[in-house]
Amino acid sequence: MSFAEISSIGEFGLIERIRRAAPSAASLRVGIGDDCAAQAPVPAELLLTTTDMLIEEVHFRRAWTDLHRLGRKSVSVNISDIAAMGGAPKTLFLALGLPSAMTVAEVDEFAAGFLEAAAEYGAVLAGGDTCRSPGPLLICVTAQGAVPEMQLVSRAGAREGEAVYVSGTLGDSALALRMLQKGQTPCAAIAGRHHDPRARTELGRALAEGGIASAMIDVSDGLLADLGHILKASGVGALLDEESLPLSSSFREAFVADPEVLQLALSGGEDYELLFCTPPHKEGEIAALSAALSLPLTRIGEIRPPSEGFSLRHRDGSSRPVGSKGFSHFNAG
Amino acid sequence: MSFAEISSIGEFGLIERIRRAAPSAASLRVGIGDDCAAQAPVPAELLLTTTDMLIEEVHFRRAWTDLHRLGRKSVSVNISDIAAMGGAPKTLFLALGLPSAMTVAEVDEFAAGFLEAAAEYGAVLAGGDTCRSPGPLLICVTAQGAVPEMQLVSRAGAREGEAVYVSGTLGDSALALRMLQKGQTPCAAIAGRHHDPRARTELGRALAEGGIASAMIDVSDGLLADLGHILKASGVGALLDEESLPLSSSFREAFVADPEVLQLALSGGEDYELLFCTPPHKEGEIAALSAALSLPLTRIGEIRPPSEGFSLRHRDGSSRPVGSKGFSHFNAG
Numbered sequence: 001m002s003f004a005e006i007s008s009i010g011e012f013g014l015i016e017r018i019r020r021a022a023p024s025a026a027s028l029r030v031g032i033g034d035d036c037a038a039q040a041p042v043p044a045e046l047l048l049t050t051t052d053m054l055i056e057e058v059h060f061r062r063a064w065t066d067l068h069r070l071g072r073k074s075v076s077v078n079i080s081d082i083a084a085m086g087g088a089p090k091t092l093f094l095a096l097g098l099p100s101a102m103t104v105a106e107v108d109e110f111a112a113g114f115l116e117a118a119a120e121y122g123a124v125l126a127g128g129d130t131c132r133s134p135g136p137l138l139i140c141v142t143a144q145g146a147v148p149e150m151q152l153v154s155r156a157g158a159r160e161g162e163a164v165y166v167s168g169t170l171g172d173s174a175l176a177l178r179m180l181q182k183g184q185t186p187c188a189a190i191a192g193r194h195h196d197p198r199a200r201t202e203l204g205r206a207l208a209e210g211g212i213a214s215a216m217i218d219v220s221d222g223l224l225a226d227l228g229h230i231l232k233a234s235g236v237g238a239l240l241d242e243e244s245l246p247l248s249s250s251f252r253e254a255f256v257a258d259p260e261v262l263q264l265a266l267s268g269g270e271d272y273e274l275l276f277c278t279p280p281h282k283e284g285e286i287a288a289l290s291a292a293l294s295l296p297l298t299r300i301g302e303i304r305p306p307s308e309g310f311s312l313r314h315r316d317g318s319s320r321p322v323g324s325k326g327f328s329h330f331n332a333g
Numbered sequence: 334m335s336f337a338e339i340s341s342i343g344e345f346g347l348i349e350r351i352r353r354a355a356p357s358a359a360s361l362r363v364g365i366g367d368d369c370a371a372q373a374p375v376p377a378e379l380l381l382t383t384t385d386m387l388i389e390e391v392h393f394r395r396a397w398t399d400l401h402r403l404g405r406k407s408v409s410v411n412i413s414d415i416a417a418m419g420g421a422p423k424t425l426f427l428a429l430g431l432p433s434a435m436t437v438a439e440v441d442e443f444a445a446g447f448l449e450a451a452a453e454y455g456a457v458l459a460g461g462d463t464c465r466s467p468g469p470l471l472i473c474v475t476a477q478g479a480v481p482e483m484q485l486v487s488r489a490g491a492r493e494g495e496a497v498y499v500s501g502t503l504g505d506s507a508l509a510l511r512m513l514q515k516g517q518t519p520c521a522a523i524a525g526r527h528h529d530p531r532a533r534t535e536l537g538r539a540l541a542e543g544g545i546a547s548a549m550i551d552v553s554d555g556l557l558a559d560l561g562h563i564l565k566a567s568g569v570g571a572l573l574d575e576e577s578l579p580l581s582s583s584f585r586e587a588f589v590a591d592p593e594v595l596q597l598a599l600s601g602g603e604d605y606e607l608l609f610c611t612p613p614h615k616e617g618e619i620a621a622l623s624a625a626l627s628l629p630l631t632r633i634g635e636i637r638p639p640s641e642g643f644s645l646r647h648r649d650g651s652s653r654p655v656g657s658k659g660f661s662h663f664n665a666g
Binding site for chain 2 (some may be wrong): 033036037038043045047048049051052053055056058082085091094096097125136144145149152154195216217
């Protein structure tokens with residue numbers, strides 16, 4: 001570990017350092033260190049591309065996370081978008097804006113987390129950009145993946161009468177964030193969901209390959225907002241059942257102490273679970289998949305005619321229409 | 334034009350606004366507004382990908398440029414990397430971090446410049462990310478292009494005895510920047526080279542298609558640094574001829590007044606011209622290409638054995654070894 005300032009090795013030294021740490025891949029004709037990465041296309045597979053910016057003090061605080069987990073998270077949140085289309089991740093591009101006080105050891109720590117997570121997902125770092133930032137640490141990751149042409153799952157395929165499912169549990173990440181904002185210390189399980197979320201790549205591929213999901217999205221803006229995106233793209237309505245939301249034991253404890261916490265499972269965001277729709281006759285396959293992946297897959301509602309809009313059935317049996325309740329930059333939600 | 338604050342339309346309103354302004358493309362299976370863009374691969378063509386971050390106060394100042402030209406520049410500097418591999422640009426991804434004071438009209442102005450330049454290069458906006466920035470305006474663009482498999486031009490193909498060529502003129506962009514930093518007003522021609530550079534896509538394709546360039550790079554860090562990148566990747570040396578550097582008439586005027594200005598042509602950066610190597614028997618084709626494109630292509634040196642290193646022949650006939658003289662983030666060069 002070197003604690004020298006980045007200026008001692010310079011921009012090209014830094015790129016060379018990351019290049020040496022990154023494994024190469026046979027699919028890359030040209031990798032890190034040229035004007036572009038060059039890759040041979042995969043025949044009969046669609047190229048998937050997504051990009052996300054993570055900005056210090058907006059998306060993360062360095063007081064709350066270490067750089068290794070931040071590196072991991074910046075990979076996972078991007079690859080989650082690949083999973084949500086049914087794809088397998090292939091390549092990553094990393095643009096970094098580094099504050100002048102950041103050390104080489106800190107960049108190494110971030111890069112180690114980034115490369116560790118990339119390897120877990122079977123993706124390789126293929127290029128990027130490094131520059132100095134006048135203030136916040138800036139991270140912009142672009143992920144590329146592939147999906148067989150007939151297996152692509154968009155947001156637009158949901159049909160009336162289908163069931164709505166979500167993987168894992170909801171609200172844990174938002175609960176951790178709320179506790180941190182209040183100066184409390186979330187337990188490791190909850191904190192891990194916020195600082196080191198896992199993209200559901202195996203599930204996404206299985207749902208696509210088996211023709212199980214008709215429409216899919218990852219829960220990044222919050223359940224209500226993200227289901228809203230599917231409904232809008234598909235031109236349908238939905239009835240969501242509050243009672244059936246999958247909640248972790250830590251989340252249930254917090255919910256018992258303060259019922260308002262339930263809003264975090266509905267609108268908190270950053271769950272990175274997969275939310276998908278499926279025809280009723282596929283529900284047996286979903287149970288088998290859940291067992292095979294040791295991952296809860298929970299039916300939380302159904303797709304309704306567009307005329308019925310989007311509503312939420314409460315625990316007391318009453319229903320109310322859903323507004324825009326997810327996380328959005330620039331407004332209160 | 335709306336002068337409403339961005340918060341009044343929200344993140345999804347902003348994305349929808351940009352989506353409506355962006356043309357669609359037949360090659361895009363899924364465009365803006367899903368988790369990923371999805372594209373069918375081009376058979377027998379390599380996928381080229383490059384990403385660049387532009388940070389306010391590091392890469393640009395809003396006092397010196399308008400947002401329309403900034404939108405254009407953020408496209409061109411990325412596509413320049415595609416051109417430098419011999420590729421044709423296809424798709425763009427735009428991640429924006431927007432300061433809270435920025436208005437919808439300002440985002441529209443940026444997006445109009447971005448989409449105008451994209452259309453000129455034959456590229457489409459296929460996705461992105463928008464979020465708020467706690468301070469500077471942040472722009473991260475990822476560009477994808479394609480090049481026929483046998484036509485890829487990397488930095489690594491330069492061979493002893495080849496000629497070194499550069500397109501256009503050198504130093505204009507850096508001269509404009511230096512004048513702005515001194516509070517002077519550069520003439521329109523010089524200012525345009527800095528604020529609205531043009532990626533040399535037609536030239537890059539022609540050099541690749543004709544098998545003319547053996548190695549190529551775009552001049553973004555400065556002539557000496559970028560030729561240094563080619564030499565390192567190719568394992569060769571070079572002798573560069575200072576007398577032959579192509580200089581614009583505006584640049585020559587400044588050079589007559591202050592001979593120190595020549596450093597800007599050698600090390601200034603942001604020229605976005607193509608620097609390439611070519612075997613001697615191709616020089617006739619280069620002259621024809623220059624005439625066809627109405628673009629100066631100037632022989633500025635030759636590739637030498639690795640043992641001779643990298644040196645610069647001055648106007649008085651003397652030669653000196655070249656150090657690291659281009660632009661690098663984090664150090665003085």
